[in-house]
Amino acid sequence: MLTTGGYRKYLGFFGKRNAGKSSLINRLVGQEISIVSEQPGTTTDPVYKSLEIHPIGPVTVIDTPGVDDAGELGELRVERAKRVLYKIDLAILVVDNNWNDYEEWLINSFKRMDIPFVIALNKSDLNHDHTDILKHVEKFPHLLVSAKTGEGIEKLRELIAKELPEEEEIPLLSDLVDGGEIVLLVVPIDLGAPKGRLIMPQVEAIRETLDREAICIVVKERELRWALEKLKAPPALVVADSHLISRIAADVPEEIPLTTFSILEARHKGDLFELVRGAKAIENLTSESKVVIMEACSHVPLVEDIGRVKIPRWLTNHVGGGIEFEIKSGKEFPEDLENVDMIVHCGGCTLTRAMMLRRLREAKRRGIPISNYGVVISYLHGVLDRVLNPFPEVRALLEEANKESQRT
Ligand SMILES: Nc1nc2c(ncn2[C@@H]2O[C@H](COP(=O)(O)OP(=O)(O)OP(=O)(O)O)[C@@H](O)[C@H]2O)c(=O)[nH]1
Ligand SMILES: [Mg+2]
Known part of the structure; x- marks a missing residue:
């Protein structure tokens, strides 16, 4: 129905400075999109990049500046991180070889905001002792990776794809009518209407009715009563423009289901x-x-x-x-x-x-x-x-x- 762009997912990478967020992103997407260095604090502003990752699909990855430790939770950085949190569909927490308040704060933020997340224990090539960290992460989806050698990267892609919330597709109206039923659309042709055409929700409503093998009748508000009188069977649904709704509600008998294009759109889109x-x-x-x-x-x-x-x-x-x-x-x-x-x-x-x-x-x-x-x-x-x-x-x-x- 929509282009795949509509279902683009936003992935946010978080973690301490030098944990390897930028390295991991570059490895994950197979491109050098973020600067990497041994200097902590390399990434100073969130970096956005849109691309396609198999098997995840179209995504925008967001690299964020890291924070050193709990003591350095600078307000600005927290604010910045939060701004990214508002946007994402899934978070990837990148951890080096220690775990403290900062990781706890992030995990709590993800939970509070209902953001699914995965934890990447990076730099597996260095063979850190992860026993302590594992205690903190065992309840959550996590895995060992190395941005340097590529170990675990394919598994990380799979884990991200698995944990991303399913996008629910809700039709405009095709689930509200059966084949052979009548949908009556009331479309005002007034000064607000574009010249020579119908607007998108109206066109989509017609298309969905046809896909459903139902019957679509389109009238202006003046012809509504006339159309209702002429029909042998009552419509299964009447859809009207919001700003005419009180007039139309008076014209459509109470037992006929009535709604507005905006209500249909609100459900379809939101x-x-x-x-x-x-x-x-x-x-x-x-x-x-x-x-x-x-x-x-x-x-x-x-x-x-x-x-x-x-x-x-x-x-x-x-x-x-x-x-x-x-x-x-x-x-x-x-x-x-x-x-x-x-x-x-x-x-x-x-x-x-x-x-x-x-x-x-x-x-x-x-x-x-x-x-x-x-x-x-x-x-x-x-x-x-x-x-x-x-x-x-x-x-x-x-x-x-x-x-x-x-x-x-
Ligand atoms: N050995 C090893 N080194 C890594 C790995 N991933 C990253 N590094 C190194 O860790 C350092 C920091 O990497 P970055 O990717 O810049 O880290 P960052 O988390 O983006 O850091 P900031 O942008 O400063 O927050 C660099 O020297 C990387 O080469 C890894 O898997 N193994
Ligand atoms: Mg970075």
Whole structure:
């Protein structure tokens, strides 16, 4: 569905200075991408390199500057390491011949942030006595390697491939309909619509319906009622544009499953459950709150731009004024998110699923509730429950979370 680039994995290499992180990376990828020297502190800034490693697939390896020992946990370096931690899918902890607070700190960070990791005990050619270190690492995936001789490198590649989390592929809608059923798409052709074409989620929805051997009918909102009257069988699913959702919800009989393109995208590209949970934070917003509107691309804002104008207006009306809004655009996840009470993210049409999940994870790690345009719009229009009806698994998770929060 997506190009493999969408599933590019980020691997971060950590460890003390001189442990051999850069050497190991070069050996692992078979290229000299990072400078190696016997001088501790050779790598001073994270080094990024994207490439393909068999059998892992497309990856970006990140070499990080090492830290000498626990006493030298310079704040800057810790900050830098953390910044890398936010990005990665898996960590490789490179250990030379000693183990102390720094390794413990890293392991605890990986665990706390839910980052899978492997431990490479490097410089096996030097025949260090590893008895003591093995005690610390035996519970975790680990192996002996030598960046110098290449010993264990093939096994390390295999171990990384094994420990990397599986990328789940979630369809846009093909799991919601059966062959022969009708999917009715409601597509507005207004000033916001691009000239002469449909937008990606609409095209994808048509394509998935066809792949499913179901029947796709596309109408504008004005023809919706007419189409429903003309159909002999009710549609198995109606998908509408978010910003028309309250009007369309009134036109579509309650028993017909209805959702929005944004909700489908939120599930396909991100984590619908987390985004819905994030939307509940709206109830805690006050006139003192700060909300960040996050756009993944820097498009030229439209006059009635959904993220810059409409959502701030609706949220302000809902809370009764005073909210401070800040727009942040670009592919990098912003660092300065002090005192932010909520993030409302765009649909992420230019992002891959992996990128979107990483952004959700970053917000979560900072304890900031995050939702997206589509979910927030449905919430503010009072139709969120209805547009979530087609997703019983998400509703079940929400109920579970609700019970959990009542218990505590
Ligand atoms: N004998 C032996 N030496 C190694 C091995 N791996 C790295 N070295 C040596 O260890 C030294 C440090 O290697 P680097 O790869 O620069 O270490 P680093 O962890 O990237 O160090 P910083 O960038 O300073 O944090 C160099 O002199 C390497 O040649 C190994 O497997 N065996
Ligand atoms: Mg280095």
